Amino acid sequence: MYNPLVLLLGENLNAPNTLCVFGAIFVASLYYWYKRPNNFPPGPRGIPLLGYMPFMGKYPEAKLLKLSETYGPVMSIRLATAEVVVFNEFNTLHEALIKHPNKFSGRIDFEWMKDISKNLGLVTVDYGPFFRSQRKFGFHTLRGFGMGKKSMESRVIEEAAFLNENFRSHEGKPFEVKSILRAAVANNASSVIFGKRYSYDDKEFAKIIEIMLEEFEDQAFAAVNLILFFAPKLVNIPPFTKFHRQYARSTRIFIDMIRKSVIEHEETYDEENPRDFIDAFLKEIKAGSDFFSNEQLFFYVRDLMIAGTETTSTYLTWTCVILLHYPQMQKKLRQEINEIIGPSGTVQMSHKPKMHYTSAFIQELLRFRTALPMTYHKMNEDAEFNGYSIPKDTMVLVNMWAVHNDPNVWEEPLQFNPQRFLDADGKFIVSNQVIPFSLGARRCVGEQLARMEIFLLLVSIIQKFEILPDPDAEKIPALDDAVNGLIYSPFPLRIVAKQI
Numbered sequence: 001m002y003n004p005l006v007l008l009l010g011e012n013l014n015a016p017n018t019l020c021v022f023g024a025i026f027v028a029s030l031y032y033w034y035k036r037p038n039n040f041p042p043g044p045r046g047i048p049l050l051g052y053m054p055f056m057g058k059y060p061e062a063k064l065l066k067l068s069e070t071y072g073p074v075m076s077i078r079l080a081t082a083e084v085v086v087f088n089e090f091n092t093l094h095e096a097l098i099k100h101p102n103k104f105s106g107r108i109d110f111e112w113m114k115d116i117s118k119n120l121g122l123v124t125v126d127y128g129p130f131f132r133s134q135r136k137f138g139f140h141t142l143r144g145f146g147m148g149k150k151s152m153e154s155r156v157i158e159e160a161a162f163l164n165e166n167f168r169s170h171e172g173k174p175f176e177v178k179s180i181l182r183a184a185v186a187n188n189a190s191s192v193i194f195g196k197r198y199s200y201d202d203k204e205f206a207k208i209i210e211i212m213l214e215e216f217e218d219q220a221f222a223a224v225n226l227i228l229f230f231a232p233k234l235v236n237i238p239p240f241t242k243f244h245r246q247y248a249r250s251t252r253i254f255i256d257m258i259r260k261s262v263i264e265h266e267e268t269y270d271e272e273n274p275r276d277f278i279d280a281f282l283k284e285i286k287a288g289s290d291f292f293s294n295e296q297l298f299f300y301v302r303d304l305m306i307a308g309t310e311t312t313s314t315y316l317t318w319t320c321v322i323l324l325h326y327p328q329m330q331k332k333l334r335q336e337i338n339e340i341i342g343p344s345g346t347v348q349m350s351h352k353p354k355m356h357y358t359s360a361f362i363q364e365l366l367r368f369r370t371a372l373p374m375t376y377h378k379m380n381e382d383a384e385f386n387g388y389s390i391p392k393d394t395m396v397l398v399n400m401w402a403v404h405n406d407p408n409v410w411e412e413p414l415q416f417n418p419q420r421f422l423d424a425d426g427k428f429i430v431s432n433q434v435i436p437f438s439l440g441a442r443r444c445v446g447e448q449l450a451r452m453e454i455f456l457l458l459v460s461i462i463q464k465f466e467i468l469p470d471p472d473a474e475k476i477p478a479l480d481d482a483v484n485g486l487i488y489s490p491f492p493l494r495i496v497a498k499q500i
């Protein structure tokens, strides 16, 4: 076999020349590593192979905001093998996502995800005609159109009564509240999608929630998932293979459950009386609409159930943590509820415009604890933006946490303070800079349902119960300690719900 050094150096092969060759290779590798696309936004490169990954810490969204002080609101970062652009500020985010949806609204086509989700559903589907048709349908249907007589609001109000009943059943003794709020929220999604709710202790229901949210609870899974985002080729190497197999397995089980329900829907389908999301979708399939198929329905339902459960229930759990920290705010909320609805009236969405303090509290909740701190997009085409060139297919991180904690916009952003959204007359000020549902072409399709759930469930709880700490706990859970996996979620939480 030929020695490449002999080929290169011939009779000049000696120790100093060999050293020079290795030096040149080393410099070339460094040049390749630190080189970035032409006129790319500035940002740290980290170390070879890993990029900036080892320096991101437990709260990458906060780290990125800090880095933007040096590199500006549009910056880049090398994460393992990926060149990533990050938007950290409202104006740039607004400009990119609202004014140029065609350029900034794609999703990366990860091979490892594709062999599980088959490019179906909505969350991971790239921008294009298929995506637009499915999104339009979802947006319309999740606003209650095409799902029959039972309104979205009446489904949530019904669930609020079951949730109150569960709180009452603990008779003032401490209980774990996160799993109960999650069950209530999963029931709302289930009622809208499957036309059915479950009792909180139903075994089948518990299994669905477990399968659905396995990866949210598991911090190691979340970490692996994150690494695969930026170094997708690792999927073929242990321990990543194991996590990938686990994800594929839980997806298969969940899709089989959904398939069973779709078959039941087909057997009892009545075109004149659509009951839920599945019926509305079946109608499109039967009409032969482009891009509508049974397989797409299964994955769409999976995406809605997962996206619609952990996010909303996370906000409700944070509400309980906040109420424990600020009993005065709890009193103020109850006072307004009593004035507008009364101690035993049924809360409805029509009450909301009159409830200024409650609206300010909820907007501050959405700002303060951004449940999904960041979302990822992909460039669909080359773009010139803010003076930089961003090539097609670059990953874009939308840092909503940074928008919510921008010190140039918010006074003391780390403080929970609903007053910031009340004017001198105590009237609610809507802020367009609170964007937990993101912006533009990929903005959350379940936003209206989520906002309805947060308002109706939160008000109905505070109306009937005083939320108090578990007397056996050493201290009240901190407001800034959380599971920061795919979602920024509080740890399981024990409270006392004292009936009023």
Ligand code: HEM
Residues within 6 Å of the ligand: 122, 123, 124, 135, 189, 303, 304, 305, 307, 308, 309, 311, 312, 315, 371, 372, 375, 376, 398, 436, 437, 438, 439, 441, 442, 443, 444, 445, 446, 447, 449, 450, 451
């Ligand atoms: C407070 C609760 C919720 C929050 C904070 C939230 C937030 C978000 C965010 C930030 C995105 C990503 C947008 C982007 O990539 O730019 C998203 C997407 C999505 N959400 Fe929500 N969401 C919530 C509730 C829901 C509910 C109740 C549903 C449905 C039942 C839902 C369904 C979806 C779906 C399907 C997508 C993917 C949209 C797409 O890729 O085009 N979400 N959500």
